[in-house]
Amino acid sequence: MYILAIDQGTSGTKAIVVDGGGAVLAIAEEALRPRYLEGGGVEQDPHALLDSVLTAGRRAGAAAGVPLAAVALANQGETVLAWDPATGEPLTPAIVWQDRRAERLCAARAPYADRVAALTGLVLDPYFSAPKMRWIRDELTTEGVVTTTDTWLVHRLCGAFVTDAATAGRSLLLGLADGRWSGELLDVFGLGSERLPEIVASDAVVGTTTAFGPEIPVTGLIVDQQAALLAEACLEAGTAKCTYGTGAFLLAQLGTSPTRSTSGLATSIAWRLREETRYCVDGQVYTAASAVRWLADLGLISGAEQLDAVAAPSSDGVLCVPALAGLAAPWWDAAATASFTGMTLSTGRGHLVRALLEGVAAQVAALTALVGADLGAPLSRLRVDGGLTRSRVLMQAQADLAQLPVEVYPSPHATPLGAAACALMALDPSLDAATVVGGWRPSAVYEPAWPAARAAEHLERWQAAARLSKEIS
Incomplete structure (x- = not known):
């Protein structure tokens, strides 16, 4: 069983083809360079994001020369854009997680900060998705839908309108206790009328695509940092990893209880697999x-x-x-x-x-x-x-x-390997996380x-x- 796993990141997109034992058969990378603007703006060209996914995925698939069983996708987490759901065309640039232009929107909502933290496990900060979504609506367009980039990319691949639970948990719009979109939070950010994607598990098959050759399932959707947490077998409470990419991201496994940070860190969903939700605490x-x-x-x-x-x-x-x-x-x-x-x-x-x-x-x-x-x-x-x-x-x-x-970690591909692990679990119900990612040595x-x-x-x-x-x- 061979999985095409794609890590769509801030500075580039990486695609690997991995077999059922975790061996990497092929790698392809496409560089991206965000635009850093005055006033704290950080943007990406959505067309470049999509092209990088398609190009890297096709190159890796061709280099591997094996029949693919599925494609998995890890995403940036908090990068958002507006797009037309009828045509799939982007209506705005992608506003990157580093973008700080929604700071004033967060400041205006300071009286809600404690309530937002209680509901989401997160901090009221422009780093997360909702303030940037509101900024797009105020400054750029009221047309189309406004979502994280994973939803748009998956829609372009297979027509689904979904996001995974871990990505939704980075939005400031998800109730951490029930894992659902919160009407109260949507109202805080003035997004109550928005059409939001269906929240799915990371081992859910959400559709099929022919973008990389013969038709294959689309599955293994997960945030990049949580994907690395999974790949590095941080499965027990208290195990932790740090990824040194565009930023540095420290995550520690909490298990099945969403313990809230008392130290100014964020608590969010690590992943939803095998109908079980696990949580993590993280700092950036x-x-x-x-x-x-x-x-x-x-x-x-x-x-x-x-x-x-x-x-x-x-x-x-x-x-x-x-x-x-x-x-x-x-x-x-x-x-x-x-x-x-x-x-x-x-x-x-x-x-x-x-x-x-x-x-x-x-x-x-x-x-x-x-x-x-x-x-x-x-x-x-x-x-x-x-x-x-x-x-x-x-x-x-x-x-x-x-x-x-x-x-x-012995591989430079922790994030796509984590997404591939989710896809393998989607295709083989007999597998569990420990079996798929365990056994590595530093x-x-x-x-x-x-x-x-x-x-x-x-x-x-x-x-x-x-x-x-x-x-x-």
């Missing part, structure tokens, strides 16, 4: 690989592959708060800006590169501590995936600052080299710098 770092791309745009490095060669042995006292798109959990400050502090005339580009990597690691370390507080016990280890895990400097900094062993393990006191001192200085970034924004 808005800029990780996008911060590295910023370094490259400035000419400090040629690309991510040069990070370790350029990074100095130490930052020599330089601290970086890489809040180039604001600070996410637990600060939730859209206006926070990036900073370098502690520089002198002897500061060189190597110090800046290392400080930025340590700044990403410091934010993730702060999240690991908060997740531990929510779980009632500290994390014992952190599983990691994503392109930036190739940086030994970043991974060692992560182990040092979080004071945790960091286990690198390709590398980074143990903390810093003593705990040094890590604590560094994090205290970094937190002070982060507070200053907030104050001067």
Whole structure:
């Protein structure tokens, strides 16, 4: 049984063909570059998104040369657009999860913040879907439907009008307790008259498509970060992973109980599989690989592959708060800006590169501590995936600052492998999650080299710098 699994992300789309044992037979990638606009806008061309899905999927399928049993799709989660349901044509750009232009809409709804959090497990913030949906309606168009990108892409593939439970859980429109669209929340955002997609499980077959060759089922719909959580076998409460992509995303498994965070993190649906809903707590770092791309745009490095060669042995006292798109959990400050502090005339580009990597690691370390507080016990280890895990400097900094062993997932394809796992479960009722994703071993393990006191001192200085970034924004 061969699955075409597609990961439609912010910076590109990846397609893999995987067999029933998890072996990857073929890979194809199509690059995407969001448009970063003044005022916090981040947009993508929907036609480019769809073209990347079709092109990458067809290339991977052709390279594998095997009969496909299904296509699975992982999505960005909180990126939205308006589109015409009659023709499938987009009516607006895709407004990316990083976009901050709905901040004023959230500020106007501040009196509802506690109620929104109680119903959704999330924070009232432009990061999530509903504020951006409202912004589209106010600023761009009242025509068509407004949904997350997964709904549009699936509609273009097979005509269905659906979204999976995990994606719906990132919208600020889903009641966490019952897993249904909430009329009360729709009214908060003035979206009560909108047509919303059907919420389905990640192992539901939602239609068929001929977009990649002979007709095959469309299934395995899931948010990218939750897909990686599944692929890395974070199946027991207290297991956690961090994905280092455009941003860095830390998720910890909660099991079947949606325990609410008391630390400013988000609680949402991890997945709905085998008629069971599991939950996770998560925190975000808005800029990780996008911060590295910023370094490259400035000419400090040629690309991510040069990070370790350029990074100095130490930052020599330089601290970086890489809040180039604001600070996410637990600060939730859209206006926070990036900073370098502690520089002198002897500061060189190597110090800046290392400080930025340590700044990403410091934010993730702060999240690991908060997740531990929510779980009632500290994390014992952190599983990691994503392109930036190739940086030994970043991974060692992560182990040092979080004071945790960091286990690198052996495949660079955690997200599509998680979507493929959902598809395999859809096609074979005898399979369970543990059977499909269990048994992997890390390709590398980074143990903390810093003593705990040094890590604590560094994090205290970094937190002070982060507070200053907030104050001067």
